[in-house]
Amino acid sequence: MGTSSYLSERIAHFVIVLLSILMMILSPSFGLGTLGKPGAGLYPFAIALFIFPLSLSLFISSLRSPKKGSILNREGARTFLSFIGACAFWIMTMPYLGYPAVTLLATFFLCKIMKLEGWLKPFLLSAGTALFIYLLFDYWLYIDLPRGFLG
Amino acid sequence: MVNLLACFFGALIGTIVGVLPGLGPTATMALMLPFTMQYGPTAGLIMLTGVWYGAMYGGSTTSILVNIPGEAASVITCLDGYQMAKKGRAGAALTLVAVGSFIAGTLGILGLQLFAPLLGQAALSFGPPEYLAFMILAFLLLSNLSEAPPIRSLLMTGLGLFVGTIGVDSMTSITRFTFGFDNLTLGIDFLPIAMGFFGLTEILCLAVETYVAPAIQKIRFRELYPNREEIRRSVLPTFRGSIIGFFVGLVPGPCTVISTFISYALEKRISKHPEEFGNGAVEGVVGPESANNSAVLGSMIPLLTLGIPFAAPSAVLLAGLRLHQVEPGPLLFQNAPEIFWTFIAAMYIGNFMLLVLNLPLVGIFARIATIKPKFLVPCISIICLVGIYSVRNSIFDVWVMIAAGVIGFFLRKWELPIAPFIIGMVLGPTTEASFRQTLMIFKGNLFLIFERPVAAGFLVVVLIFIVAKVVYGAFYHRPPEEA
Numbered sequence: 001m002g003t004s005s006y007l008s009e010r011i012a013h014f015v016i017v018l019l020s021i022l023m024m025i026l027s028p029s030f031g032l033g034t035l036g037k038p039g040a041g042l043y044p045f046a047i048a049l050f051i052f053p054l055s056l057s058l059f060i061s062s063l064r065s066p067k068k069g070s071i072l073n074r075e076g077a078r079t080f081l082s083f084i085g086a087c088a089f090w091i092m093t094m095p096y097l098g099y100p101a102v103t104l105l106a107t108f109f110l111c112k113i114m115k116l117e118g119w120l121k122p123f124l125l126s127a128g129t130a131l132f133i134y135l136l137f138d139y140w141l142y143i144d145l146p147r148g149f150l151g
Numbered sequence: 152m153v154n155l156l157a158c159f160f161g162a163l164i165g166t167i168v169g170v171l172p173g174l175g176p177t178a179t180m181a182l183m184l185p186f187t188m189q190y191g192p193t194a195g196l197i198m199l200t201g202v203w204y205g206a207m208y209g210g211s212t213t214s215i216l217v218n219i220p221g222e223a224a225s226v227i228t229c230l231d232g233y234q235m236a237k238k239g240r241a242g243a244a245l246t247l248v249a250v251g252s253f254i255a256g257t258l259g260i261l262g263l264q265l266f267a268p269l270l271g272q273a274a275l276s277f278g279p280p281e282y283l284a285f286m287i288l289a290f291l292l293l294s295n296l297s298e299a300p301p302i303r304s305l306l307m308t309g310l311g312l313f314v315g316t317i318g319v320d321s322m323t324s325i326t327r328f329t330f331g332f333d334n335l336t337l338g339i340d341f342l343p344i345a346m347g348f349f350g351l352t353e354i355l356c357l358a359v360e361t362y363v364a365p366a367i368q369k370i371r372f373r374e375l376y377p378n379r380e381e382i383r384r385s386v387l388p389t390f391r392g393s394i395i396g397f398f399v400g401l402v403p404g405p406c407t408v409i410s411t412f413i414s415y416a417l418e419k420r421i422s423k424h425p426e427e428f429g430n431g432a433v434e435g436v437v438g439p440e441s442a443n444n445s446a447v448l449g450s451m452i453p454l455l456t457l458g459i460p461f462a463a464p465s466a467v468l469l470a471g472l473r474l475h476q477v478e479p480g481p482l483l484f485q486n487a488p489e490i491f492w493t494f495i496a497a498m499y500i501g502n503f504m505l506l507v508l509n510l511p512l513v514g515i516f517a518r519i520a521t522i523k524p525k526f527l528v529p530c531i532s533i534i535c536l537v538g539i540y541s542v543r544n545s546i547f548d549v550w551v552m553i554a555a556g557v558i559g560f561f562l563r564k565w566e567l568p569i570a571p572f573i574i575g576m577v578l579g580p581t582t583e584a585s586f587r588q589t590l591m592i593f594k595g596n597l598f599l600i601f602e603r604p605v606a607a608g609f610l611v612v613v614l615i616f617i618v619a620k621v622v623y624g625a626f627y628h629r630p631p632e633e634a
């Protein structure tokens with residue numbers, strides 16, 4: 001009870017409690033069957049019964065413990081979200097624009113997110129990474145990656 | 152020739168990964184799975200094990216020279232290894248660790264060679280009740296041996312078991328918990344989850360944390376030789392560490408980490424000069440490093456003989472073998488013995504390769520450890536994205552990896568352990584199949600499981616363990632007036 005907990009941690013434990021309740025509600029719809037002939041829902045129901053008291057216990061103890069400050073400060077949160085944004089950019093555009101160009105751009109963004117100084121170093125690192133990806137996955141392993149407008 | 156190259160490549164990559172903060176052996180092994188598809192199951196198994204094994208070697212280099220553990224299993228080496236380096240004995244420490252790891256690895260391979268076929272033979276008699284009882288014991292041990300409190304480990308194991316139920320049920324073909332998403336029909340693939348939790352999470356932590364440049368101890372090639380006293384003091388700890396590591400590897404959980412702590416504690420307890428520990432005791436370096444190498448091989452036994460991974464890297468090995476349509480377990484020794492024996496031969500050679508690699512190139516590996524995150528993070532992130540996409544050409548897998556990376560970042564901050572989740576997820580389908588088949592065999596009366604001696608034995612151990620914990624907890628926390 002002495003350890004402190006983040007607000008997000010409390011929310012997460014509550015979400016897991018809700019998840020276990022949802023599992024208990026949905027599992028019978030898959031068919032519990034009987035003990036001698038178990039249905040598809042019996043095992044998930046048993047798992048939900050297992051998770052529920054554990055998550056409830058952790059949720060209650062997190063409510064009783066003193067609150068910690070936030071996990072990320074402003075700078076850290078900005079870096080974190082920018083990083084995820086760069087990865088999302090890669091995922092969403094790669095199938096259409098092709099992996100060479102998108103890899104180059106995404107790596108460049110990540111270099112700037114990581115505060116790599118200037119423009120030359122990020123460009124060289126991005127180009128080098130894109131070239132490495134091409135040589136490794138495309139040239140050596142013959143893995144078919146989308147090439148986009150490069151064909 | 153292909154197998155030897157796979158061994159060398161795996162060992163080299165593993166050593167580099169062990170040196171680098173961030174990407175650990177589990178994520179690297181997951182990332183290398185696409186490469187192994189080109190070379191067959193034997194070469195694939197050799198390469199991936201080489202990565203795991205090499206990471207244990209590499210982790211010690213940075214622990215000794217930079218006081219930064221490259222891997223969790225090398226944390227304990229920082230205590231005395233760096234102290235030896237500060238006294239000018241870095242070269243000796245590195246040499247003793249390399250030779251000790253070589254000896255431990257050789258003994259571990261010998262143990263694997265001797266015990267695995269025997270256990271494989273015994274496991275042929277395992278049926279669903281035995282597997283179910285064994286899983287229950289494994290999950291219980293896992294929850295108590297990981298670094299987090301048991302309740303958190305059990306919760307994560309339960310969540311992993313739940314994730315394993317998503318998708319089509321193999322017995323009834325009913326889709327479960329897909330919520331209408333077609334991508335979830337075949338379940339959530341293990342690889343993106345492993346890459347996310349062990350790769351992207353580490354990268355995110357590196358990205359947001361403030362980087363402090365480490366002070367690296369310089370080392371010259373001619374300083375690599377230990378003196379006679381250091382050699383004498385390292386012999387017995389090497390053998391003790393090897394034995395400890397091998398048997399700890401048989402137990403579920405982070406075996407490489409646990410083995411180092413047990414070895415260190417033992418060496419300190421039996422040492423004639425325990426006050427030297429923490430100040431550069433040779434035994435405190437060599438024993439744990441031998442233990443973690445031997446533990447890798449010990450953990451191969453449950454994987455190869457029972458098809459049950461007890462550690463996250465073993466889970467990746469299992470995924471890799473399944474990609475090659477090879478199912479490890481008791482029938483491996485009957486249906487594909489050449490895989491096992493080729494693996495054994497390659498590990499002997501790989502062990503020697505690591506010894507040859509690590510000593511002359513130690514300066515280069517140490518330099519790699521000082522590469523700043525602003526260079527590493529962009530490159531490794533993109534390689535992870537492309538790597539996971541290349542396995543199934545699935546954008547969904549990449550999203551799963553990102554989501555797992557983000558969740559893993561917060562799980563780490565909330566002190567919820569990830570390894571039990573991974574093992575729960577991997578063992579979930581087997582656990583469910585064993586559970587349902589056991590119920591069908593005994594027509595719903597689970598107490599009949601005690602009529603099966605092996606299953607009963609496992610469950611008795613579970614009961615003893617639970618009772619011992621409850622009794623110990625009651626006596627340990629008893630208020631003074633009741634004493």
